């Protein structure tokens with residue numbers, strides 16, 4: 001059903017630049033060629049009755065309600081499927097049309113329950129609206145004949161109901177699933193009166209292939225598919241446009257509210273990243289925000305094993321300030337630091353790094369991007385000059401070849417995946433480079449031309465082999481390289497990759513990819529038209545993550561696939577604000593806008609604005625903080641919204657470091673794994689409770705708007721401000737817009753960004769400044785940000801993490817659609833119905849030789865530690881490679897991962913861990929300890945809750 005504030009013009013906009021002028025009910029209108037008569041009429045305010053048409057879908061022409069008369073044409077054509085023509089004269093309202101439409105409506109209503117007054121969509125139902133619009137006054141056929149009014153409901157999906165008694169078989173749901181989502185889970189079964197909507201092979205929605213994106217619910221013009229939250233709470237009263245707080249796609253939503261209660265999230269048709277689409281997380285998985293596990297009272301304790309003491313905000317903030325002061329007096333200024341989170345807004349991360357640099361007087365600030373996309377920042381800066389992706393998502397609509405490497409968009413970036421699949425169904429070619437057969441390799445109506453199923457850890461070797469083919473088979477775009485890139489660096493690179501050792505044949509044994517496949521993929525990428533690369537953590541989370549990013553940029557430059565729409569280098573960011581947290585100066589060596597702390601002029605600009613001298617040397621990265629904590633020189637840590645005890649590698653090392661500190665302050669929604677090691681807990685606020693901005697993977701800055709009051713009294717930025725004030729450093733922002741104004745004043749790429757401009761434009765892709773007043777959808781158009789593009793040599797250095805007789809398998813990790821990161825949010829929603837535990841995927845051969853059956857408990861041991869997971873035998877895997885996710889703390893996936901990391905940025909090598917897998921019958925030693933510790937900590941929390949005023 002449509003949201004309370006959006007209008008629907010009936011059919012999608014036509015793309016033509018040619019205008020056609022016609023007359024509708026005597027009024028002249030000019031519209032792009034290819035526009036439907038229905039849309040042309042809607043554009044001048046004439047709403048032609050419709051049921052099967054919606055702007056989100058191609059016209060279908062099944063309901064026959066939108067008939068019109070066209071001068072000189074016989075009959076009554078459907079306006080939704082009739083394109084405009086020059087000079088056409090259309091009548092939308094005549095006596096005959098009225099009669100025909102009433103006849104159509106009469107048939108629909110004769111097989112529809114007459115329970116409008118108690119129907120959840122009463123007053124917001126297109127069928128009801130259309131009955132009114134056509135003037136239906138009676139139903140001559142009676143209600144006693146054969147009908148569907150007793151058809152049973154399907155309540156299996158936790159978020160929406162399917163009530164077939166209300167279905168008018170308009171097929172909008174089926175088309176939404178096919179065209180918008182690309183899952184093809186629904187069909188119309190049967191014919192004529194017997195036709196009905198069916199999920200997969202006549203299964204329940206939950207048991208079908210449905211991924212619960214909700215596109216069908218949004219498309220349904222009746223109450224057949226309805227959100228359960230709407231049924232429970234009734235129609236919303238107001239809506240607020242905000243941005244999803246889950247993944248880096250950054251979908252725009254209307255949060256529809258009733259008082260302080262969220263009724264539903266409706267994807268915003270005007271959203272520049274999602275164009276009205278969403279996934280199960282952003283649309284439905286919101287229950288965590290009001291979950292009973294939320295902690296809304298500040299708490300203190302002296303030691304990790306002590307009971308928590310609920311305290312006032314004043315006491316908690318004063319305690320944090322005095323502890324940090326005490327630690328600095330005892331151990332030195334650099335004995336404290338902070339960690340920002342990509343789940344927080346730009347304004348919040350900016351304030352945390354400002355607090356650390358200006359109030360603490362140290363550069364010991366880092367962000368969770370350290371463990372995901374820090375190599376992107378480094379690699380793209382070296383080659384292209386800017387630490388960000390080059391395109392907007394819409395660019396993929398112009399791509400002819402798409403190379404996806406180390407990313408699993410259908411799970412990690414679902415709304416972008418839907419857009420990508422649309423383009424692939426139109427005929428674009430696909431190359432997938434991934435150790436697993438991810439869904440994109442073969443999915444309804446899509447098959448990758450090439451799947452290079454490489455061994456984990458050999459990305460650079462494969463990328464070099466692709467480059468070798470491009471160079472040695474004369475596929476380089478010489479004109480582009482000559483005009484746009486540094487000649488000496490290119491010459492060196494060309495000689496380097498042309499060496500025989502980089503040929504696909506020489507590397508096949510190492511990578512596991514047949515040479516011919518590499519050659520064919522290279523030829524397709526270089527010669528197939530517009531070629532775009534999309535990559536994810538399967539590229540960055542390696543010992544050579546930065547090298548792989550540079551190798552990707554090299555490929556794009558060598559083939560001229562950069563600097564225009566349809567091409568480019570596109571990092572798919574994991575969390576909602578990874579791009580933003582990096583932009584905002586969260587790294588220990590960089591001020592906002594990626595400027596080194598040693599740059600005197602930049603540092604002085606911040607010193608003038610912040611009124612204090614700033615340190616000129618980089619501070620500690622997260623892994624260095626852990627080392628320093630263990631050697632006794634780092635004692636106090638402020639963590640806002642990040643759960644390092646679950647998300648960072650080698651869990652036991654992380655928890656030992658946290659245990660070694662004297663004041664760990666965690667600001668979060670729940671008692672996270674890290675909070676279990678905290679001395680101070682400061683309640684965080686969800687994205688529904690605060691104002692700010694997120695920056696998605698396209699560099700798109702979008703507003704986050706408060707729709708309900710902060711549950712604990714303060715938004716996160718206010719808490720950081722209070723800490724600064726208590727430390728004696730003045731921070732007096734009245735509103736996050738003032739923080740953005742300061743960011744804009746100090747950051748050249750943000751100069752033109754303000755809340756007023758964001759309200760005006762909807763969203764802005766940085767750089768936004770005098771040169772680009774409305775932002776920059778495509779970067780590096782005429783020249784690279786660094787001037788000339790720089791080819792970097794990318795020698796392949798095999799990881800030190802080797803398989804051997806003791807650890808013969810390679811473990812690689814990833815995520816799944818229904819869960820998000822450490823799962824703190826999604827585990828507290830019905831999304832657990834799809835994924836309630838992390839499992840170990842392994843190839844049938846590896847399972848066979850170990851006597852492991854599907855569902856068995858399997859012990860996984862690495863050089864760092866061991867854990868136990870349930871086995872899932874899957875031919876998506878290649879022999880010798882096993883896979884798991886890390887959404888549940890008790891899985892201990894990161895107990896197993898090692899501290900190996902990217903040479904340039906310390907990004908952990910999550911994707912390659914040598915392990916052994918054996919059938920076991922009980923949890924690991926770590927899991928037993930973890931369970932006992934968790935029970936103790938929950939007991940301490942329970943006592944504090946009882947004691948809270």
Ligand code: SF4
Pocket residue numbers: 166167168169170171172173174197219220221222224225
């Ligand atoms: S479920 Fe809704 S959208 Fe689908 S056919 Fe029925 S009425 Fe149309």
Ligand code: SF4
Pocket residue numbers: 173176177181183184185186209210211212213214215216217
């Ligand atoms: S929720 Fe999404 S995937 Fe499921 S049937 Fe509807 S459109 Fe298809």
Ligand code: SF4
Pocket residue numbers: 244245246247248249250251274277278279280281282283413414415416
């Ligand atoms: S694709 Fe990402 S941003 Fe969009 S709704 Fe899903 S989780 Fe949210």
Ligand code: FES
Pocket residue numbers: 049050051052053060061062063064065066078079080081
């Ligand atoms: S709206 Fe045109 S035929 Fe249904």
